Amino acid sequence: MTIAHEWYWEYINVVHGRTITPLLSTYSAMVGIAGAIFLLWAWRRWRGPDGSSAEQRFALPLAVALMIAGLTNPVLEVEQPGRLWHTYVFGWANAGTAIIKFGVVLLPLFTLLCWWLAVAVLAPNIGRALEGRSPAAQSIADVLTLWVRRFNPLTGESFSRAVAVIGVILAVFAILYSGVFLMTEHGIVLWGSAFVPAIFFSSAIAAGAGLLWLLVPVGSYLRDGRAQSAQTGNPTVLWIAALGSVALWLLWLQYAGHFGGVELRRAVALIDGPYRGLAWHWWFWLGAVVPAVLLFPRALRSHPLVSAIAAAAAVIGAFALRYALIIAGQAVPKSGAGYYLYVMPPEMWTYLILDFAYCIGWMALFWWVLPYGTGAKEIPTTTISKEAVSHG
Numbered sequence: 001m002t003i004a005h006e007w008y009w010e011y012i013n014v015v016h017g018r019t020i021t022p023l024l025s026t027y028s029a030m031v032g033i034a035g036a037i038f039l040l041w042a043w044r045r046w047r048g049p050d051g052s053s054a055e056q057r058f059a060l061p062l063a064v065a066l067m068i069a070g071l072t073n074p075v076l077e078v079e080q081p082g083r084l085w086h087t088y089v090f091g092w093a094n095a096g097t098a099i100i101k102f103g104v105v106l107l108p109l110f111t112l113l114c115w116w117l118a119v120a121v122l123a124p125n126i127g128r129a130l131e132g133r134s135p136a137a138q139s140i141a142d143v144l145t146l147w148v149r150r151f152n153p154l155t156g157e158s159f160s161r162a163v164a165v166i167g168v169i170l171a172v173f174a175i176l177y178s179g180v181f182l183m184t185e186h187g188i189v190l191w192g193s194a195f196v197p198a199i200f201f202s203s204a205i206a207a208g209a210g211l212l213w214l215l216v217p218v219g220s221y222l223r224d225g226r227a228q229s230a231q232t233g234n235p236t237v238l239w240i241a242a243l244g245s246v247a248l249w250l251l252w253l254q255y256a257g258h259f260g261g262v263e264l265r266r267a268v269a270l271i272d273g274p275y276r277g278l279a280w281h282w283w284f285w286l287g288a289v290v291p292a293v294l295l296f297p298r299a300l301r302s303h304p305l306v307s308a309i310a311a312a313a314a315v316i317g318a319f320a321l322r323y324a325l326i327i328a329g330q331a332v333p334k335s336g337a338g339y340y341l342y343v344m345p346p347e348m349w350t351y352l353i354l355d356f357a358y359c360i361g362w363m364a365l366f367w368w369v370l371p372y373g374t375g376a377k378e379i380p381t382t383t384i385s386k387e388a389v390s391h392g
Contacts, residue, residue: 020185020330022348023073025322026355028178029207030070031107032200033318034063035174036208038114042164042171044231054228058219059212060118061366067111067174069359073351103177110170112146117167118370119145120154125371175204182325189260190267190329195252199245199321206241206291207318209234210311215363223372235307238314239295245288245317263332270328270339279324287317 041059119126127149130138142149153163179197182188213234217227256268271279291310300306331340 020326022323022326022344023351023355024178025319025326026352027070027073028200028322029204029319030066030073030359031177032175032204033207033211033315034066034070034114035110035171036204037063037066037212038110038167038171038174039205040208040212040231040234040237041117042168045164046161053231054216054220055212055230056121057372058216058367060114060121061370062211062215062219062363063114064111064118065359065362065366067107067114068362069355071107071111072355072358102173103181106170106173107177110167110174113163113167113170116146116148116153117163118366119148120152122370122372123148123152123154125373129371175201178322182329188329189263189332190325193252193255195248195255196325199248199252202241202244202248203287203314203318203321206238206245206288206314209238209241210291210314213238213307213311214315219363219367222367229304232302235295235301235310238291238307238310239301242288242291242295242310242314245321246284246292249284249288267329267332270331271324274339274341275324275328275331278320279328282320283317283324286313287320288314291317 037059041056041063044053044055126141126145130141130149133141154160176197179200182191183193183196185191212230216230220226220228253268253271256264260268290313294306294310294313295301327342331342
């Protein structure tokens with residue numbers, strides 16, 4: 001009876017309940033950035049398997065932390081735990097819409113795969129760290145590291161490539177999942193376009209490259225006492241993805257203005273009106289144009305400060321983009337009269353702040369627990385001159 005009553009008032013536009021909150025923007029950004037980090041990790045792994053590089057060691061634990069923190073946002077949305085439970089316990093037919101069916105199964109699997117490969121890179125270090133430990137400690141460690149000491153997915157070339165291909169497919173799904181979910185949501189004209197998952201993809205790639213550029217030196221410094229830079233190609237990837245985001249955003253608005261209906265043009269008018277600061281200043285100018293302009297000269301891409309500013313802007317822009325589209329998309333009332341101005345409630349701020357702290361906590365835990373040290377002792381070498389050899 002309550003549901004029917006709320007539906008009736010919503011239908012006649014007396015109230016406007018927002019079914020999707022800003023928690024989805026954080027969820028979408030974190031999961032998308034995690035997928036982008038995996039793509040960058042897999043691409044560099046294929047080019048040359050160097051497990052000793054800082055990015056190869058620190059990238060996937062960062063992706064796992066983002067996935068864990070990102071997946072807590074749907075749990076806070078009340079209805080999502082029920083759908084998850086129905087999917088795993090009562091069967092595929094009770095999981096709701098099609099994209100949710102795939103999401104609640106594939107995203108946890110992607111998280112486990114990231115963790116499996118993250119510890120696989122460190123498998124030799126894990127083996128050395130467990131030498132001399134009690135059998136109980138070794139058994140617990142084997143469970144937590146998915147038995148990587150006994151079965152390492154990175155040892156065999158063909159098998160490791162197959163696992164990486166599966167991971168790439170899951171990573172692409174993780175990046176596109178929330179965009180496709182919004183695109184197939186009924187009644188929100190701003191979301192019903194293929195431009196939404198496309199621009200989510202490009203912004204996630206830029207943010208993933210930027211986050212690696214920012215956090216890999218931090219992680220290596222906290223573990224080894226010296227900051228090792230991420231791959232030098234990250235600023236180039238960031239620049240290309242930011243440039244793609246600029247092009248997609250402008251093309252989308254041009255398409256909406258020339259070929260969209262009245263409802264779509266009204267939604268775009270909100271982006272140019274009351275939500276202009278969020279959509280244009282925070283997302284477009286800061287999150288896309290600033291990285292594209294700063295990194296346009298090749299000489300500046302190798303400058304640490306310039307790259308760091310561009311990277312931070314891209315990460316902020318990925319969150320701002322999703323937040324702007326989610327809020328502005330639900331601001332158009334069903335009657336078409338006026339618009340709704342969203343005010344963030346205090347509890348929502350609490351959820352978002354705690355979720356970022358939760359993500360940082362997981363990153364710190366991984367960096368503290370995992371054995372990043374090689375454990376090998378350096379053997380001093382002496383240089384013998386030719387004169388010494390000739391004199392015996």
